[in-house]
Each structure stands twice: as C-alpha cells, then as structure tokens.
Amino acid sequence: MVTVEVDLVRVESRLAxxxxSCPSCPDGVLARWGFGRSRRVVGLEGPVRPRRSRCRGCAVTHVLLPVSLLLRRAYAAELVWAVLQARAAGVGHRRIAAAAGIPACTVRRWLRVIGRRVEAVRQWFIGVAVTAGVEVSIPPATGTAVGDVLAAVGAARAAMVSRFGPGRLVGAVTAVSVAVACSGARLLAPEWPPVSGWVGATPVAL
Structure with missing residues (x-):
C-alpha cells in the first residue's frame, strides 16, 4: 500500500x-493495475474506489490510498483527527462521539489504540521531523498523551513544509495529511509503528 495525494487526476498523471516508485524494490516504478473495490467512507462525498498499481520490476501490486483515508477505516482521516484533537482538549469519549456522530465504542477503540502506543507514535513523528527538517525544535510536553502525539505531528508538518513547501508532497501539507502519509495510513493500526522504531523512511510516493 502506498499513500498518495487526494487529486486523482494528478495520481493518474504520475502513474502514466x-x-x-515501488516501496518493495529499489528501482521499481508503479504502473496502472485496475482499481480496488468501491466503498463508502463516512465524512467523504460519494464512494471511494482506490487505484491499484503494479511494479514494472518486481510485479508486486500496491493499492494507492489517498491521504484522506486511513487503512481499513470507514471514517475519513479528518474525522479521526478531530476526535484526537477533542481528546487532547480533555473531552471524554462519549461527548466526542455524540458531537461527531460516531458510535462511542468506535471512538473509545481509536483512543485505546493510540493510548497503548502513544510514546512510540510520538517518537515516530519526532523522527520524521528530525529527518525532514533543519534545527528542529522538539515540542514540549502538553500534559496529555494524545496532545503530545498531535504536537509531534505538528513538528513533523513544520519540518516538511520548511523543507519542501506547503504543497510539494501529497497536496496541501496539513497535520492530517502528514499523520496519514508518514504512518503509511496505519495511524490506528494496533501493530504500528514497528517495534524497531523509526527507520528513516516513509511510504509516501513523492
């Protein structure tokens, strides 16, 4: 799976x-290879049908997932981000769920996933910031675990904008797009980030 910008026309142009680049081999180039199944995503207009690609070298196939989505989640990344922001502000999961129109059990599950690995997630995005930026300032503690993660993502975004510009990578470089792209859309995956920690690379197709 490879994260790409939301602009499908630009994705098609870049494929053509x-x-x-293929994330599975050093010199591979991705080509068109059909589409994934169509599905509805809460928070996005119309059904989503991700483009599939196949490496011209190693023949491995990859789904091209836009940064508006997280892997295996039925909710737009913007909604997930809003939940994390509310939690960092001290709002309980039931109030967050009611305000967002999301089942409380879903919100609680998201927060538990982040909570179990909060320091590893924070360190991952600090690693992104240090790798991408120059003279990066490590954000101070915010007083909440989720707040510390959001601050680390903010530091990564600032470093990437400083180095590449506000729209160079996957469209507009927002905190949400950085969180999705630099986690390979796995921000809420229980097994992410890898146990080995920051490895100095992201699955973003530049």
Missing amino acids: AGEL
Whole structure:
C-alpha cells in the first residue's frame, strides 16, 4: 500500500509518467493495475474506489490510498483527527462521539489504540521531523498523551513544509495529511509503528 495525494487526476498523471516508485524494490516504478473495490467512507462525498498499481520490476501490486483515508477505516482521516484533537482538549469519549456522530465504542477503540502506543507514535513523528527538517525544535510536553502525539505531528508538518513547501508532497501539507502519509495510513493500526522504531523512511510516493 502506498499513500498518495487526494487529486486523482494528478495520481493518474504520475502513474502514466512513471513518477511513482515501488516501496518493495529499489528501482521499481508503479504502473496502472485496475482499481480496488468501491466503498463508502463516512465524512467523504460519494464512494471511494482506490487505484491499484503494479511494479514494472518486481510485479508486486500496491493499492494507492489517498491521504484522506486511513487503512481499513470507514471514517475519513479528518474525522479521526478531530476526535484526537477533542481528546487532547480533555473531552471524554462519549461527548466526542455524540458531537461527531460516531458510535462511542468506535471512538473509545481509536483512543485505546493510540493510548497503548502513544510514546512510540510520538517518537515516530519526532523522527520524521528530525529527518525532514533543519534545527528542529522538539515540542514540549502538553500534559496529555494524545496532545503530545498531535504536537509531534505538528513538528513533523513544520519540518516538511520548511523543507519542501506547503504543497510539494501529497497536496496541501496539513497535520492530517502528514499523520496519514508518514504512518503509511496505519495511524490506528494496533501493530504500528514497528517495534524497531523509526527507520528513516516513509511510504509516501513523492
């Protein structure tokens, strides 16, 4: 799976031009290979049907997932981010769920996933910031675990904007797009980040 920008026309153009690299082999280039199944995502207009690709070198296939989505989640990344922001502000999961129109059990599950690995997630995004930026300032503690994660994502975003510009990578470089792209859309995956920690690379197709 490879994260790409939301602009489907640009994704198609980059595929046709051979500008998307394969994450499975060093010199591979991705080409068109059909589409994934269509599905509804809460928070997005219309059904989503991700483009599939196949490496011209190793023949491995990859789904091209836009940064508006998280892997295996039925809710838009913006909604997930809003939940995390509310939690960092001290709001309980039931109030967050009621305000967002999301089942309380779903919100609680998201928060538990982040909570179990909060320091590893924070360190991952600090690693992104240090790798991408120059003279990066490590954000101070915010007083909440989720707040510390959001601050680390903010530091990563600032470093990437400083180095590449506000729209160079996957469209507009927002905190949400950085959180999705630099986690390979696995921000809420229980097994992410890897136990080995920061490895100095992201699955973003630049």
